[in-house]
Amino acid sequence: MKMKKIRIIVEPELCKGQLCHICIQVCPVKILKPSTIPSRMGGMIPYSPTPEKCIVCRKCEYMCPDFAISIEETVEEENLVIER
């Protein structure tokens, strides 16, 4: 069985944190939140506690003025365990 895995990657060196937070506002499923991780401007970069709820619309990617956020979607084969 194939499993989808989604990673939301934010670059602290590029992100403006709470001076921006456009990605948090545009996410249609509201899964992006401010974290406690400082950005290059000292703000809090966004993160998601529930990346599995991401619908991969990529609005955050398209709207980020600093190309600081990206969505990585991979499809993995679930490990098969064969019992004898």
Ligand code: SF4
């Ligand atoms: S839109 Fe980009 S720069 Fe703004 S908070 Fe989100 S990741 Fe950071």
Ligand code: SF4
């Ligand atoms: S890709 Fe869409 S659903 Fe996923 S975090 Fe970005 S805006 Fe939200």
